[in-house]
Amino acid sequence: MTQWDVLVAGGGNAALCAAIAARRAGCSVLVLEKAPKFYRGGNTRHTRNMRCAHDAATGTLTGPYTGDEFMEDLLRVTGGNTDEALSRMMIARSYDMLDWIQEQGVRFQPSLGGTLSLGRTNSFFLGGGRSMLNALYRTAEGLGVVVRYEHEITGxxxxxxxxxxxxxxxQDGESRIEAQTFxxxxxxxxxxxxxxxxxxxxxAENFLIRGTPYNKGSLTRxxxxxxxxxxxxxxxxHAVAIDARAPKYDGGIITRLDCVVFGIVVNKNAERFYDEGEDIWPKRYAIWGRLVAAQPEQIAYIVFDAPNLEKFMPSLFPPVEADSIAGLAGKLSLDPAALADTVDAFNNAVVGGRPFDHTEPDGNRTQGLPIDKTNWAQRIETPPFYAYPVRPGITFTYLGVRVDAHARMVMADGAVSENMFAAGEIMAGNVLGQGYAAGIGMTIGAVFGRLAGEEAAAHVA
Incomplete structure (x- = not known):
């Protein structure tokens, strides 16, 4: 075919939702994925869940999560740095997404346990992100969408x-592809x-990239x-604290650490630098990548003791273990006296005594420290002691292209493009000016992907 109705750049959740929507509307659709087939899908391969508004419990969600609550959470994590009208539109359209995406072959499972606290708000993919991605590819190709791998748009x-x-x-060189919409x-x-x-x-030299080495933004430029x-x-x-022993690229979800609330976090000087108990995990886990990035040599250590070892989902790598705080410091190349002083000061400042509950702020705190831990404060006193070294793990960037409420790209002169649309990470900055909450990336991809596909098809028609 010399000219396509819809040309889609990318091979993940957003791209596939767009391709399927356009193809179901009768368009010829070509998808170009830069990566080889094995690595197709970018970050979608490593995801587990998506956050959508819903008014009642379902077979896999424990209760309602209204659009208003979703918007409140988004405003909180972004500090209001979001296109509010566009975000409200996205949230309103997310109500239908759980049904629509299941119609495309995706299946959900009950929420995982541990420190996730997402059973009410987020839907988990059965089999994880790769299974979700494979389901979308099966549907797209079954509908007649054409996919070409190792094809990079350079201009x-x-x-x-x-x-x-x-x-x-x-692989065969370079070619020019025309399309009515992009x-x-x-x-x-x-x-x-x-x-x-x-x-x-x-x-940035010390940052680890959680996804594939293929996301370099050549199309964005x-x-x-x-x-x-x-x-x-x-x-x-979107940057989180991940195991410092993870590979430079593509470590994925299994290198993330969800144990901050169970202990303290110190930098290479063995000093705490932020409140580990500020908010529950889904709303505050993504701040830690940026926090660690601000520390010397972009390295930090999560320190906790024996009673907490099995209270969270383990990482790919085992924790560093020692029978004493001084011994732990030695294995981490930290000053033993400095770490012991930090732990002693923390232990002496713990007040409260309420039952520990990681699913909601429990009021167990420290008092009198330069940086108090405001929830989930427990004395670190029972050997063996453990630590995970962490570095900033970059999930995806927010610099991208501006879009309107129809997912159409906005030009530098303020005009709206007639036939160019965007969805997913490349336009996520419209919704996420800063911050993150679990599952929103997949929501942005799915909602704007479907919308872009529908709008592209309407333009072709």
Whole structure:
């Protein structure tokens, strides 16, 4: 085929939702995925759940999660740095997403336990992100969507505000592909360390990238250079604390650590630097990547004791273990006296005595420290003692392209493109100016992906 109705860039959740929606509306659809087939899907491969509004419990959700509550959570984690009208639209459309995405072959399971606290708000994919992704591919290809792997869009031809064609690099060289409409759903640029340095400086050399090495943002640059309006900056991203022993790329979900609330977090000087009990895990876990990034050498250590070892989901790597705090410090290359002083000061400041409950703020706190722990404070006193070394793990970046309520790209001059749309990480900065809450990335991808596909099909019609 020499010209397609809809050309989709990307191979993850957002791209597949767009492709399926457009194909169901009768369009010819070509999906170009930069990665090889095994690595298709970008971050979708590593996801577990998505956050959608719903008014009642379901077979896999324990209770209602209204659109108003969803919006309150979003405003809290972003500090109000969001396009509120666009976010409310997304949340309103998320009500239908749980049914729609199951119609595309995706299946859900009951929420996991541990420290997640997501049983009411988030739907977990049966088999995880790869199973979810495979289901979308089966549906898309069954409908007649054409997928080409190892095809990278390196340039776009835009006349006025209209997309005309894309320049594509692949194993056989380079080609030009025309389409009536174009949907960018190609992820962020988190694997481009030099680009990260534009926002973070040399600290970015110590960052670990949770997803594949293929998300380098080449399409994002091409679109912005061609006159599409940029949103966000290079320092804003979804960053969590992950095991420092993880590989540079593609460590995925199993390298994340969910045990902050069970102990204390210290930097290389054995000093605490933030309140470990600020809020429950789903709303506050994503602050720790940025916090660790601000510490010397971008390294920190989560320290806890024996009674807490089995209270959270384990990481891929075992914790560092010792029979004393001094011994633990030695294994972590920390000053033993400094770590012992920090732990002693923390233990002496613990007050409260209420039953420990990790699912909600329990009021067990410290009192009198320069940085108090405001919930879940327990004395660290029962050997053996444990620690996990952590570094910033970058999930995806927020610098991308601006869109309107129809998922259409907005040009630098303020005009709205007639036939260019965006979904997923490449436009996530419209919703996430900063911060993160569990599952929102998949919501952005699915809602705006479906919307982009429907709007592209309407334009073709």
């Amino acid at each position: 776009v031809e835009i006349e006025g505000h209209r997309f005309r064609a894309a320049t594509v690099r692949h 949907i960018a759903a190609s992820g962020g640029f988190q694997a481009d360390i030099d680009w990260l340095k534009e926002g973070w400086g040399e600290r 091409a679109l912005i250079d061609s006159g599409v309006q940029q949103i966000g900056d290079a320092a804003q991203c």
